[in-house]
Amino acid sequence: MKKYYVNCVIYGSEDTAFATEGNRIVSTGKTDDILAGVTPLQEVVDLNGMFVVPGFIDSHMHLLELGHYLFNADLSGCRSNEDIRKELNAFCTRNPDAEWIIGRGYHEDTFTDHSVPDRQFLDSVSADKPAAITRACGHVMTVNTKALEAAGISGDLELDGGRVTWSTGLVEENAIHLIHDAQPKHTPEMLMKYIETGSSYCNAKGITVAGSDDFLSVAKDSRLVQDVFEKMAYQGRMTVRVNEQCEFEDIKTFARFLDDGYTMDVGNDYFRIGPLKLITDGSLGARTAAMSKPYHDDPKTSGYMSMSDEDIEMFVKLANRFNMGTICHAIGDDAVQRVLDVFKDNVLPGNPLHHGLVHCQIMTRSQIDQVLRQKLSCYIQSQFIDYDASILEARAGKLLAKTSYPFRTLFEGTLTSNGSDGPVEMPDPLFGIQMAVTRKSVNHDASMIQDECMTVEQAIDSFTVCGAKQLFMEDRLGQIKEGYLADFAVIDQDIRKMDPEKISTAKIVMTVMDGEEVYAG
Ligand SMILES: [Zn+2]
Incomplete structure (x- = not known):
């Protein structure tokens, strides 16, 4: 059965209407022309001038x-024990059959009433089911009596690199495994x-x-x-x-x-x-990303590699034998260099398998040049700018900060697609587009060099047509076009005409995947 979407602004097209049948877009055109072909029983959706982008x-x-x-219960917004109680109760209502009550993300430093979650508090939330909540940092957990019993813990416990305090129900570092194993x-x-x-x-x-x-x-x-x-x-x-x-x-x-x-x-x-995905180093925030020089704000460390050069090469070579590309998480410039050294001799001219770098954060000019020369694939996360703008110079120093997060240069010089790394950042392409275009933090008073700001069109492309190319699906995804899969999103306004600093306030009204509505706002 055909379905018609009319009166819309279609990204990348002069047309104002399109029709789907099954999971495909079967025609596009001007609204009047498309409406002329509609029979009385067919469904017509009037989009009232809204903006349609490829999914x-x-x-x-x-x-x-x-x-x-x-x-699980998201405790990141909690500002008191009572907030935690509300979130955990809501979790129980959503999941009446859950054997454990699990939450994460609380940060008691931010509690406005100075309450601190402990065993007694969690017992008051649940006396009959085990409950365990993990602090935002992930290194500390608070549990109730039932949870301690389930883990076979009946008093204070000290173990290598970990500790359990019975009175408070506080479980630290390596002792957290005991609780996880009991779940x-x-x-x-x-x-x-x-x-x-x-x-x-x-x-x-x-x-x-x-x-x-x-x-x-x-x-x-x-x-x-x-x-x-x-x-x-x-x-x-x-x-x-x-x-x-x-x-x-x-x-x-x-x-x-x-x-x-x-x-x-x-x-x-x-x-x-x-x-194939390899993780070669850590993160900038935790100062575990492998840098060629010590961290500017902590000269005692320069991060570290999580894989040896030999292992990276062994994986890449094996993948190559089976025509499988390799993408490497590499954040620090030392990790980037080691990955580039392996790619130098193991990537075919033109990079047909889309070997690439995930994150593309701390980079030097010569590293950028090699990426462009070899046409390496770049997987950027412009949403990272929001937080990282506030720490980049402090961590990497002024000089290196200048050539880091070079998103526009990468986009214009090689195949570059955008993403979120969710749940590291919660996926939000409209916010990602805003960050790529403004490079101005919303939640911190910070920005990144403006030479690397993308245009709105480039940023949209990085989340649509370039993503489709990156994943070898450009013949059927990433555009609103006849014969393509019916994946699209309807946005309440044309984000190309908005103040770039407000793009993330636009609303997703509808999302269609494979011809089916999967979200309606
Ligand atoms: Zn990731």
């Missing part, structure tokens, strides 16, 4: 982890719920496709997670198309995966195997 493509995130984060294992059904939760969140932001790294997040079992995604794709339950950025426990597991016949491009348009 946003978030080219690097962690969909499963995002869903897991959202599925129910993530069953395939739970993993599916997380994926659906994460997908719904994305749909509400206009996202219909994600390059997603999930194999080792939450369940830490690549085969199990792959099975879950394949099953959901087969059952037609995906509302975000996933291009999996495959991380593995070790090279043996990767070899087995390849032996089983998997490599890049195996799968379908709901779940497809993407590139």
Whole structure:
């Protein structure tokens, strides 16, 4: 059955209407011409001049982890114990069958009434079910009596690099594993719920496709997670198309995966195997990103690599033999250099497999030049600018800050796509577009050099047509065009005409994926 969308402004087109049938866009044209072909029983949606963009493509995130984060109680907005109680009670109402009550993200330094969550408080929230809440930093947890009992803890406990204090229910560092081990294992059904939760969140932001790294997040079992995604794709339950950025426990597991016949491009348009993903260093915020020189604001450390040069090369070479591209998380300029050294001799001219760098943050001029020369793929996250603008110079120093986050240069010089790294930043392409265009923090009084500001069109492209190219789907996604898959988002106004500093206030009115409405605002 055909469905008509009329009276709209279509990004990348002069047309004002289009029709879908099944999961495809079957025609585009002027509203009057399109309306002329409508028969009385066919559905017509009048978009009243609103702005239609191709479904946003978030080219690097962690969909499963995002869903897991959202599925549990989010305590990041709590300013008192009573706020925590409300969130946990809401979690229980949403999940009456949950065996454990789990929350994360509280920050008692910000509590306005100076309350501190402890065992007695959590007992008052739940006396019969175990409850565990993790602080924002992830290094400390508070639990109730039931949770301690479930973990076999009956008093104070000291262990290597960890501690449990019975009186307060405070569980620190390595002792957190004891609580995690006592919690129910993530069953395939739970993993599916997380994926659906994460997908719904994305749909509400206009996202219909994600390059997603999930194999080792939450369940830490690549085969199990792959099975879950394949099953959901087969059952037609995906509302975000996933291009999996495959991380593995070790090279043996990767070899087995390849032996089983998997490599890049195996799968379908709901779940497809993407590139091999390697994590080579840490983060700028935690000063664990590997830098060539000590941190400007902490000369005692220059971060560190999480993989050896030999291992990076071994993985890349094995992937190459199976026509699988490799993308490397590399944030510090030392990590970038080591990855570039491996790519130098292991990437074919023109980079047909889209070997690339994820994050593209701390970089030198000569590193940027090599990326452009070799046409390496760049996966940027312009949303990072909001926080990182406030720490970049302090961490990296003035000189290095000048050539860092060189998003416009990368966009204009090589294949560059945008994303959120959710749940590190909560996916929000409109906010990402605003950050790419303004490079001005909203939540901090800071900005990044303005030479690297993208135009609004470039920023939209980085979340649509370039994302589709990055994931080898440009023949069917990333544009509103006849024959393309019916993935699109309707925004209440043309963001090209807005004050760039306000773009993120535009509203997603509707998201359609595969011809089906997956979100209505
Ligand atoms: Zn990531």
